[in-house]
Amino acid sequence: MKVHHVNCGSMRPWGAGSLVCHVLLVEADNGLVLVDTGFGTQDCMRPARFGPFRRYFFRPSFDVAESAVRQVEALGFHRTDVRHIITTHFDADHIGGLADFPDAQVHVTAAEVEQAMRSPALPDRIRYRAEQWAHGPHLVEYDITGEAWRGFAAARELTAIGPGFVFISLPGHTRGHACVAVDAGDRWILHAGDAFFQSGTLDENPRVPALTAFERAVAENRKQVMDNHSRLVELHRRNEPDLMIVCSHDPTLYEQARASL
Template sequence: MRPWGAGTLVCHVLLVEAADGLVLVDTGFGTQDCRRPARFGRFRRHFFRPSFDAAEAAVTQLEALGYRRDDVRHIITTHFDADHIGGLADFPDAQVHVTATEVRAAMGSRAAPDRIRFRADQWAHGPHIVEHDIAGEPWRGFAAAKELTGIGPGFVLLSLPGHTLGHACVAVDAGHRWILHAGDAFFQCGTLDENPRVPALTAFENAVAVDRKQVQDNHSRLVELYRRGDPDMMIVCAHDPELFERARATATA
């Protein structure tokens, strides 16, 4: 995506090999978005200017790695914004894990902002949704965490509302480290250094947040975790290309 004044953004998803199949964290845009860009909404297309390149879709990339789409057994979503769940229909057999609060906001709300924000045609195929109420034990400074034992060991859903009502982060044990996919809990790597360098992204982050104070609190929590410098923890977000390149460069480190 190339939003006005903000450079180039990615839609960073994780593909994880688990014991009984593949797991995706978010999906980014899907092949149906590429065929029908109107699914993303007129304002979003104008502001974000996504490429809608089917070669970048998660399903295309995993098939290039030799997998089949039905190898994906589970999808864990940080939230239901269109650029995070556009690929759900590419994996119709997967279970889709999401917070119950996010499901209510996306599918049950009659409020005009929610109807504009969430795109019902992205779940019109009837995905197998598994709702989670997060009220578990604290995890590395996060107050509410839930281990997704139904998927397997090493998957933790962390409640971090603010960007949306049911937004969550997803922690994955990659063996040599944990990867914390923070979704849209922050938009740019400078946030972790308390020096966000792209004003347009800061302005947009504030504009679309359902709770700006909660977003700021989330930033403080993530900064604290980042400053601790835990060697077994890498923090990434959904859209920052620098963090994406760092993660890719150290994938086997």
Template sequence: MKVHHLNCGTIRPTGVGTMVCHVLLVESADGLVLVDTGFGTHDCEDPNRFGRIRSRFIRPNFDRGETALNQIRQLGFRRSDVRHVVVTHFDADHIGGLADFPDALVHVTTTEAFGAMRSPSIQERIRFRPPQWAHGPRIVEHDIDGEAWRGFAAAKELTQIGPGFVLVSLPGHTRGHACVAVDAGHRWLLHAGDSFYHPGTLAGAPPVPKWTARLEMLVASDKQKVKQNHVRLAELYRRQDPDLMILCSHDVTLYEQARATAQT
């Protein structure tokens, strides 16, 4: 499947520098599929939707031109061509664009839907932004257990979308966080969402900058699990599977590498 790598929201967290919101746009047999949405047009119209204090710290661009909806139109597609959105988790910088695709099915782990929408803890009430799903998205929840995928214990093929989409459970950043694996033809992409922030986590070098590592732990729902996830992802990276590229949401270098090596 052809995969476009989009930056759907430049952010500049204090002390960290420029980051992207790396979104996958997949041309599947069942129409377009997004992996995460980044920020949406509603966030650009009303930045308070993201949270005023958070905006001061994360410093998003809120540029309409960067929204998935705008970039999809630039590529010659329509809003209604997007049939599915698979989300890694429900943080505001990942699902801000859901309201731009109200007819799409939104795939998420059951645990994440529970923690964000049904029974949020106090921390989750502060963390998640209900206005981003106030339009009533068509949520499809997935219980993930049993199936293994490349060393990860719990994964699920998203057969509702078609072959080549796998949701891999990797809680830690949030309680129901997942990675999304996509078959891009010449390679598999593992979009690891916010399971790691910097390529140094995988390769051991260059070292992860101090403020990037601090930010990652500051926003982790379970720090121990985040550290365990780093170990597992680094193990997978060291295997150097020739047909696998591991990505994350916010690193500029990995985003640019993915774009430069994408099949056109």
């Protein structure tokens, strides 16, 4: 499968330099598959959809040319060619583009749906933006209790999409957060979502204090986040030639992934 690395949302948060919304666009046998969407065209037209706190802290560019649907079209495809969207979690900067692909199946953990859509808790009502799913997406929910994958305890192959897609449970940032592994042929790409925020985490030397503080502040479970860091550091240390680890917002890992194509 051919994998495109696309930035679907440039941001310049206070004290943290530049960030990206790293999205995978996969040319699979039965259509296109997105891993997350970044910001969508509706976010660009109505930035309030992102929420006031995150908007003024992260300072997104809201450039419609960066939206997943525009980048899909720039590659010569149509939005209806996107058959599946796999979401790491339901924070607004990861699912803002869902409405641009209303016919796609949206794959998500059941725990994430429960927290984002059904939880009455005030912190959840503040964190998640119901506008992002007001169009009524076609959700496919998963309880990930399958076999281990490269040291991760619970993984599940997404056979409904096709071979080469694995959902890996990694809660902590949110209750239902997951990573997504994609078989790119010569290697696997592990999209860790917000399981970590900056490349220095893998070297056990995070370099941006503002991001470290924000990661802790928004964690659903800080202990799980730290445990996830340890697992990812261990995997990174093994330096397996057939595995690339990326996350959602680190620009260095994003540029390295693009340069490796």
